[in-house]
Amino acid sequence: MKNFILIFLIIFVIVACEEEKNNGFDTEEKSIEYVLEKSPMIDKNLKQVRQVNLDSLSITLFRNSKKVDYDEVLVFQKNNQFYAIPFLSNMYFDYWEFRNETQLQLYAKTNTTFEQQFKDVVRELKLKPDEVRLLFDELMLSILHTETNLHFKPQILENFVYSTERVDKYKIxxxxxxxxxxxxxxEEIKKDSQKIRRYEKYFLDSENGRVYQLITTSHLSGKFSFQIKIYRIDCFSYPLNI
Known part of the structure; x- marks a missing residue:
């Protein structure tokens, strides 16, 4: 019996120590350095370009503003702890897991995804469900300046397809x-907008050429959980000169 108690205490201490490790970084600089080490494709000459403060929480966007095509870094903060994640361009199909992508990726794989990175933020900063919802909504609204609640006004997306100038990035x-x-x-968003009970929200990021779909899956798992689906809506073709 004593041996059983001793083993239990050892396991408890190990688990507690592991959980203690999951608390982000103590400085913003260390969190960014960690991302740059894991994602060498990101330019290291980064400057803060946007920030939103929410009492004990904050989000900061870093980029090299002198570059036309850039990859960015997002830093999330809770109290005195920081955790940064890459915010890559659309050329990295695997990172965004584009649900509607049929082309092959031309660039090296990132071996991670935006959804996984955001869930790492939740784990490392020990975010509560309300904090997760608040951070994601503010990321969409105040940092990315997306068109929110797209499921209530899907017609905006249809118009966006025809009115936006094509870009000549990555491939034709x-x-x-x-x-x-x-x-x-x-059509999918329009169909979802007609549901009586909705577990998803859509956001149109016209600057980056993406639609984000945040799906609450708590009703399926019995505990707080979510899924992020992303769709590419930019066009890799040359603009017409008329």
Missing amino acids: EESEVCIARTKRIF
Whole structure:
């Protein structure tokens, strides 16, 4: 019996120590250095370009503002703890897990995803469910300046497809392919908007050419949980000069 108690205490101490490790970094600089080490494709000459403060929580966006095509870093803070994650461009298909992507990725794989990185933030900073919802909403609204509640106004996305100038990043696509791909997303959002009970919210990030879908899955798991689906809506083709 004594041996059993001793083993139990040892396991308890080990688990407690492991949990204690999951508390982010004690400085913003250390958290950014960790990301740059894991993601060498990100430019190291980063400057703060946007920040939102929410009492004990904050989000800060860093980028090299002199570059046209850039990858960014997001730093999340709770009290005196920090945790940063990469915020990459659309060329890294695997990072964004684009649900509507049919092309092969031209660049090296990142071996992680935005959803996993955001869940790491939740774990490392020990965020409560209300804090997770608040941080994600403020990330969408105040940092990325997305069009929120897209599920209530899906027509905005349909108009976006035709009114936005095409970009010439990464590779060339036919305009018809881009339009058809985004039209499918529009139809899906329009269908979801007609549901009586909704567990998902959509956000249109026109600057980065993405639609984010935040799905609450707590009703399925019995505990707080969520899923993030992302769709690419930019078009890799040259603008027409008329």
